[in-house]
Amino acid sequence: IAVDKYKELLAKHHAQVVFTWGSGIGMALSPLANKDQVVQMGIATGTPDYRSCHDFTFRNFHSLTDEGSYLADEIMRRFPHHK
Numbered sequence: 001i002a003v004d005k006y007k008e009l010l011a012k013h014h015a016q017v018v019f020t021w022g023s024g025i026g027m028a029l030s031p032l033a034n035k036d037q038v039v040q041m042g043i044a045t046g047t048p049d050y051r052s053c054h055d056f057t058f059r060n061f062h063s064l065t066d067e068g069s070y071l072a073d074e075i076m077r078r079f080p081h082h083k
Contacts, residue, residue, distance in 0.1 A: 002028050010036065023047035030057045 002025045009015050017039040020026045026045035033040035034055045042050055042059040
């Protein structure tokens with residue numbers, strides 16, 4: 001569905017930027033956005049696989065790798081006696 005809607009959006013409106021929600025949609029559209037040179041902003045796209053150098057895809061959400069490390073550190077800081 002996401003790929004079909006992306007192609008429809010480009011055909012009708014010649015979009016230069018798209019906003020996507022979630023890792024699945026972000027990953028599905030990333031190759032297309034890069035090929036078409038359309039900026040893709042992934043919102044709530046946490047998968048570490050959503051990244052590559054010098055492309056057109058960005059995120060405003062931490063990678064799950066970063067989030068996991070942060071949460072583990074925060075739990076250890078808040079509950080030091082429960083190791």
